[in-house]
Amino acid sequence: MIDVLVQMLSYPFLIRAIVVGTLVSLCASLLGVSLVLKRYSMIGDGLSHVGFGALAIATAVNAAPLAVAIPVVVAAAFLLLRLSENSKIKGDAAIALISTGALAIGVMAVSLSTGMNIDVYNYMFGSILAISQEDVWLSVILSIVVLALYVIFYHKIFAITFDENFARATGVKAGWYNMLIALLTAVTIVLGMRLMGALLISSLVIFPALTSMRIFKSFRSVVTCSAFLSVFCFLIGILISYAWSTPAGASVVCVNIAAFFAFWSASLLFSRKKK
Numbered sequence: 001m002i003d004v005l006v007q008m009l010s011y012p013f014l015i016r017a018i019v020v021g022t023l024v025s026l027c028a029s030l031l032g033v034s035l036v037l038k039r040y041s042m043i044g045d046g047l048s049h050v051g052f053g054a055l056a057i058a059t060a061v062n063a064a065p066l067a068v069a070i071p072v073v074v075a076a077a078f079l080l081l082r083l084s085e086n087s088k089i090k091g092d093a094a095i096a097l098i099s100t101g102a103l104a105i106g107v108m109a110v111s112l113s114t115g116m117n118i119d120v121y122n123y124m125f126g127s128i129l130a131i132s133q134e135d136v137w138l139s140v141i142l143s144i145v146v147l148a149l150y151v152i153f154y155h156k157i158f159a160i161t162f163d164e165n166f167a168r169a170t171g172v173k174a175g176w177y178n179m180l181i182a183l184l185t186a187v188t189i190v191l192g193m194r195l196m197g198a199l200l201i202s203s204l205v206i207f208p209a210l211t212s213m214r215i216f217k218s219f220r221s222v223v224t225c226s227a228f229l230s231v232f233c234f235l236i237g238i239l240i241s242y243a244w245s246t247p248a249g250a251s252v253v254c255v256n257i258a259a260f261f262a263f264w265s266a267s268l269l270f271s272r273k274k275k
Contacts, residue, residue, distance in 0.1 A: 007242075008238075013128060014238070014242065016128075018238060022235070024139065024143060024196075026147065027146045027147060028201075029205075029231075030226070030227055032226065034157055035181070035205060043077070044206065045095070046096070046098060048189050050072065050098060052193070053109075054072035056106030056107065056110045057105070057110075060109045060113035070190050076102070076186070080095060081178055081179060122194070123197065125200070125250075126197030127248070128241075131195060145187075156172055161219070196249040197249045203252075207233075208230035211260045211264075233259055234252050237256075
């Protein structure tokens, strides 16, 4: 095992993948707790499809992918929030409307220009080779910003997660903090798409939170467990990917699935012992 780790760290592209993946996993797991509890868990999937559309169009016009995708996905996140709150098109319907539309536009743009080349394939399914040195620096900076804002506004995020109406009554600007969560989620989704792919990135948002909730009940304990679990599953997934030459994104998701069933089994055992 140690020999495998040493071999992995001898490749610069793997080091870049580990650095970016660890930070993105941490950001996604923290935001995922609030998104799951507020029943916005599918927003990650919707934004990833919007991200794919933006990345595909950027590829078709030879523009910088992240420079195009980040503002587009942020705008989509705000639009989804507004539709969910103030429109007749609610929740999952709004997500389906925007995500499928963006995905179709992206596929059309690519097919009419460069065709379904390897770059587009990487955006859909992820690739550790797709992360350049410039992407690493941008991802590290934005991930640190996401983590810092989450820590600074932790108590406000906690308040609007559990009882938004009460938070509004006490003077908390719930709309602003909902927009903050949407902004942080959008940035995290875009950063993780290069590694996990548009079809798998939402798993980093959903699985750690749902897994932690099998055993832990308080918000703080769920957030803490979710953060550690997400990073652990990512690192094990990358190790499996390297050792058995499996896709990185799929490997990480499979480890998260195993962790979910392990925690679920443990929760069943605990409940039986209490009875």
